[in-house]
Amino acid sequence: MRLNLSQNTLEGSLDFTRLPGDLRIILLSDNSFAGEIDLSHLPETLGDLGAANNKLCGSICLTALPPVLMRLNLSQNTLEGSLDFTRLPGDLRIILLSDNSFAGEIDLSHLPETLGDLRAANNTLCGTICLTSLPPALHLLHLNQNAFHGSLDFTRLPESPRQLLLSDNSFSGEIDLRHLPAELRDLDTANNRLGGSICLTALPPVLMRLNLSQNTLEGSLDFTQLPVSLQQLSLSENSFIGEIDVSQLPEGLRELDAANNRLCGTICLSSFPSALECLYLSENTFHGSLDFTRLPETLEEIYLDNNSFTGEIDVRHFPAGLRELDVRNNRLCGTVRTPPGLVCCDEDGNSDRLFDGNADLTVEDP
Numbered sequence: 074m075r076l077n078l079s080q081n082t083l084e085g086s087l088d089f090t091r092l093p094g095d096l097r098i099i100l101l102s103d104n105s106f107a108g109e110i111d112l113s114h115l116p117e118t119l120g121d122l123g124a125a126n127n128k129l130c131g132s133i134c135l136t137a138l139p140p141v142l143m144r145l146n147l148s149q150n151t152l153e154g155s156l157d158f159t160r161l162p163g164d165l166r167i168i169l170l171s172d173n174s175f176a177g178e179i180d181l182s183h184l185p186e187t188l189g190d191l192r193a194a195n196n197t198l199c200g201t202i203c204l205t206s207l208p209p210a211l212h213l214l215h216l217n218q219n220a221f222h223g224s225l226d227f228t229r230l231p232e233s234p235r236q237l238l239l240s241d242n243s244f245s246g247e248i249d250l251r252h253l254p255a256e257l258r259d260l261d262t263a264n265n266r267l268g269g270s271i272c273l274t275a276l277p278p279v280l281m282r283l284n285l286s287q288n289t290l291e292g293s294l295d296f297t298q299l300p301v302s303l304q305q306l307s308l309s310e311n312s313f314i315g316e317i318d319v320s321q322l323p324e325g326l327r328e329l330d331a332a333n334n335r336l337c338g339t340i341c342l343s344s345f346p347s348a349l350e351c352l353y354l355s356e357n358t359f360h361g362s363l364d365f366t367r368l369p370e371t372l373e374e375i376y377l378d379n380n381s382f383t384g385e386i387d388v389r390h391f392p393a394g395l396r397e398l399d400v401r402n403n404r405l406c407g408t409v410r411t412p413p414g415l416v417c418c419d420e421d422g423n424s425d426r427l428f429d430g431n432a433d434l435t436v437e438d439p
Contacts, residue, residue, distance in 0.1 A: 079103050079123065087124070090114040102126050102146065113137040125149050125169065136160040148172050148192065156193065159183040171195050171215060182206040194218050194238065205229040217241050217261065225262065228252045240264050240284065251275040263287050263307065274298040286310050286330065294331070297321045309333050309353065320344040332356055332376065340377075343367035355379050355399065363400070366390045376417070378402055378430075388412050402430035410437040 075098040086108035087101065096116045102125040109131030115122065119139040123146040132154025133147065142162045146169040155177035156170065165185045171194040178200030184191070188208045192215035201223030202216065209231045217238040224246035225239065234254050240263040247269030253260065257277040261284040270292030271285065280300045284307040293315035294308065303323045309332040316338030317331070326346045332355040339361030340354065351374045362384035363377065374397040382400065385407030391398075399417035409428060416423040428436045 074098075076100065087129070092116050092119075094118065097121070099123065115139050115142075117141070120144070122146070138162050138165075140164070143167070145169065156198070161185050161188075163187070166190065166210075168192070184208045184211075186210065189213070189233075191215070207231050207234070209233055212236070214238070225267070230254050232256065235259065237261070253277050253280075255279070258282070258302075260284070276300050276303075278302065281305070283307070294336070299323050299326075301325070304328070306330070322346050322349075324348060327351065327371075329353070345369055345372075347371065350374070352376070362386075363405070368392055368395075370394075373397070375399075378417070391415075398427050400428060400431070401426070404433070405431040406433035408435040408437065411439050413439045 074093060074096045076096060077100040079100045080103040082105060084105040087106050087110050090111055094116050095118055097118050098121045099119065100123045102123045104127055107128040110129055113134050117139050118141065120141050121144045125146045126149040129150040129152055133152055135157050140162050141164055143164055144167040148169045149172040152173040153175060156175050156179050159180055161184065163185050164187055166187055167190040169192045171192045173196055175196040175198055179198055181202055186208050187210055189210045190213045194215040195218040198219040199221060202221055204226055207230065211231060211233050213236045214234060215238045218241040221242040221244060223244065225244050225248050228249050232254050235256055236259040238261045240261045242265055245266040248267055251272050253276065255277050256279060258279055259282045263284045264287040267288040267290060271290055274295055278300050279302050281302050282305040286307045286309040288311055290311040291313060294313050294317050296318055299322065301323050304325055305328045307330040309330045311334055313334040313336055317336055319341065322345065324346045325348050327348055328351040330353040332353040334357055336357040337359060340359050342364050347369050348371055349369045350371050353376045355376045356379040359380040359382060361382065363382050363386050366387055370392045372392045373394050376399045378399040378401040380403055382403040382405060386405055386409060388409050391412060395415065397417055398415045411425060411427060415427060416425055417427050428434055
């Protein structure tokens with residue numbers, strides 16, 4: 074038996090204590106149901122319960138769920154209280170609890186072996202987490218936007234994870250990226266307190282996105298052996314130093330963000346991948362000249378402000394799709410005419426003052 078009332082404008086409370094005994098699926102998401110819910114008397118036959126994006130509140134008990142439950146989706150409500158993951162149903166595949174107000178510590182060491190998708194992002198969960206006892210079937214783990222702390226051990230993850238989202242917490246210590254799961258496609262640890270140096274030469278061969286921005290990472294960056302599958306690399310707002318070689322970046326790379334570090338040396342703009350759309354190298358100590366005549370045709374945004382670039386620049390051959398350019402606060406010289414339609418983003422929004430802060434550069438009207 075199946076009950077599907079999703080995506081309506083239904084409201085009122087939900088009484089789960091007297092449901093038909095043969096009910097297998099309950100879908101109530103995307104309504105305006107409110108009040109507390111009791112999960113301890115659900116039908117023993119229930120395999121799927123969805124009540125996401127409502128106005129449900131109060132705490133929930135996860136230790137008396139139906140033994141055959143495979144999917145539980147309570148995301149996007151105002152549920153609160155602690156989460157006990159130690160006695161979940163043995164066949165549970167998916168549990169979605171993001172965007173609520175759950176608090177307290179969680180134990181990941183007793184999750185069901187079958188669990189493939191655990192999402193508890195954007196809550197107020199805290200404490201440390203152990204990544205070495207995750208289920209072998211786990212593909213997706215979303216714990217971003219909480220208050221977790223402690224270290225992250227990536228050396229003994231199961232082989233199954235494809236997406237690990239751990240950003241916007243307070244994780245600290247060093248991280249080892251050399252033993253990540255071979256099938257990992259997305260790793261995000263941005264906006265934490267991670268430190269130490271990192272190795273980028275032994276990343277998973279299918280990795281598509283790596284976001285380590287807004288930490289306290291340091292040391293040099295080796296871009297010569299990145300995965301060919303990589304599309305987005307975000308390393309901004311750290312303390313990386315030294316020169317970078319951009320001549321061997323993956324051909325499919327669409328975004329490179331290494332802004333606000335301590336990187337130095339020259340940059341060859343004609344060596345970037347043909348698929349590159351966004352390049353952010355602001356607030357470093359790069360120097361040398363800028364050749365804008367052979368940029369990737371796919372480029373849409375390029376930010377090179379607050380460096381020490383010198384010499385004259387030719388702005389007559391930009392890619393047709395370029396929308397944003399920022400070379401403010403360098404040491405450029407000569408005369409340029411502002412290309413029509415180009416802006417840069419600053420604290421006040423979009424601006425057409427792309428070249429400010431270059432004392433020897435004369436800017437003519439379009």
